[in-house]
Amino acid sequence: MQLSVFSAKPYDKTYLTTARATELDSSAGIEIIYHEFPLSLETVSLAKGAAAVCVFVNDELNADVLESLHASGARAILLRCAGYNNVDLQAAQRLGLFVANVPSYSPEAVAEFAVSLIQTLNRNTHRAYNRVREGNFNLDGLLGRTLYGKTVGLVGTGRIGVAFARIMNGFGCELLAYDPFESEDFKKYGKYTDLDTLLSQSDIVSLHCPLTEKTRHIIDEKTLPKMKKDAVLVNTSRGGLIKTKAVIAALKSKHLGGLALDVYEGEGSLFYNDHSGHIIDDDELMRLTTFHNVLVCGHQAFFTQEALREIADGTIRNLSDFVHKVKCKNALVQDQAGSPLVRSDSVPIRI
Numbered sequence: 001m002q003l004s005v006f007s008a009k010p011y012d013k014t015y016l017t018t019a020r021a022t023e024l025d026s027s028a029g030i031e032i033i034y035h036e037f038p039l040s041l042e043t044v045s046l047a048k049g050a051a052a053v054c055v056f057v058n059d060e061l062n063a064d065v066l067e068s069l070h071a072s073g074a075r076a077i078l079l080r081c082a083g084y085n086n087v088d089l090q091a092a093q094r095l096g097l098f099v100a101n102v103p104s105y106s107p108e109a110v111a112e113f114a115v116s117l118i119q120t121l122n123r124n125t126h127r128a129y130n131r132v133r134e135g136n137f138n139l140d141g142l143l144g145r146t147l148y149g150k151t152v153g154l155v156g157t158g159r160i161g162v163a164f165a166r167i168m169n170g171f172g173c174e175l176l177a178y179d180p181f182e183s184e185d186f187k188k189y190g191k192y193t194d195l196d197t198l199l200s201q202s203d204i205v206s207l208h209c210p211l212t213e214k215t216r217h218i219i220d221e222k223t224l225p226k227m228k229k230d231a232v233l234v235n236t237s238r239g240g241l242i243k244t245k246a247v248i249a250a251l252k253s254k255h256l257g258g259l260a261l262d263v264y265e266g267e268g269s270l271f272y273n274d275h276s277g278h279i280i281d282d283d284e285l286m287r288l289t290t291f292h293n294v295l296v297c298g299h300q301a302f303f304t305q306e307a308l309r310e311i312a313d314g315t316i317r318n319l320s321d322f323v324h325k326v327k328c329k330n331a332l333v334q335d336q337a338g339s340p341l342v343r344s345d346s347v348p349i350r351i
């Protein structure tokens with residue numbers, strides 16, 4: 001059996017090759033083929049002969065790609081990530097494909113990264129680093145705000161949101177959250193409110209909900225004015241949660257005090273690759289990078305040794321469930337008994 005891995009980086013090879021999955025022994029005869037480029041309609045033919053395909057956040061699995069995969073013999077889609085907004089699950093279900101993700105891998109890794117973005121942006125350590133290397137020890141422009149006592153608003157209190165809440169509670173912040181599904185774990189650290197109240201009272205707003213039809217552009221020209229003047233917005237979740245044009249306008253008008261992004265609406269064609277020798281024609285991204293109070297990273301919040309180990313092990317465990325035809329707890333489409341495994345709030349959007 002062949003497993004075709006798309007968007008494969010050297011670290012993916014290292015961790016997948018050494019994934020611990022006792023159930024999937026060598027007798028299963030899995031041959032792994034690595035492709036460095038992403039899966040799309042242009043590249044799907046390279047999966048020919050593969051029974052299983054392993055993909056990442058920016059691979060495209062729309063209905064056309066899934067149909068093509070199915071026609072060439074693929075039966076399993078293994079996502080080595082938590083988010084699945086890039087997969088047309090309805091089409092996958094119609095085709096009878098097995099689709100599974102790795103829903104929880106070191107949520108602390110992402111939460112800790114969100115905190116590091118806040119701290120960098122708030123205390124200007126990125127600017128200080130460059131200044132000191134130039135022999136400039138002037139503090140002008142590096143003034144920050146003490147986080148203790150500030151109000152932090154979380155949109156989404158799942159695994160990552162709760163891990164983030166635990167850390168921010170340690171900083172002595174007041175926590176507010178909005179989530180249609182309240183979590184008892186979050187209630188240890190803060191209280192739930194509606195989105196408008198959260199936006200109007202928070203000094204920092206951090207997004208931790210999935211990208212769905214309901215959450216797409218949850219931050220746009222209508223919601224941004226509801227935010228406190230000078231508040232900081234953090235997105236380590238999915239780029240599509242923020243309407244980039246609107247956020248640029250809010251930064252230009254000096255209403256928004258800062259923006260920290262690990263994800264970006266148009267990241268698909270840019271992130272995870274070196275474009276330093278090319279002209280980047282995404283004017284909105286380029287505009288964002290000109291603001292001194294904007295920090296953009298290339299979708300790296302998950303990127304710790306611990307998370308990569310858990311992703312690889314989880315991916316191979318899902319493959320093992322598929323191979324051995326056992327019920328997979330990470331399956332994203334209806335199981336063989338027909339019970340819906342996709343929560344109604346998480347209907348993915350097509351990108």
Ligand code: NAI
Pocket residue numbers: 082083103104107110155156157158159160161178179180181208209210211214215236237238262263299300301302303345
């Ligand atoms: P989770 O599924 O544990 O939690 C998501 C929470 O969002 C749930 O509590 C859900 O009820 C809530 N939610 C759903 N619709 C909402 C809405 N309209 N408004 C507010 N909340 C809503 O997911 P987890 O593990 O906490 O991950 C969150 C997101 O983080 C993922 O969907 C993924 O997009 C992103 N992520 C980013 C990574 C990175 O490297 N930057 C790595 C891993 C995940």
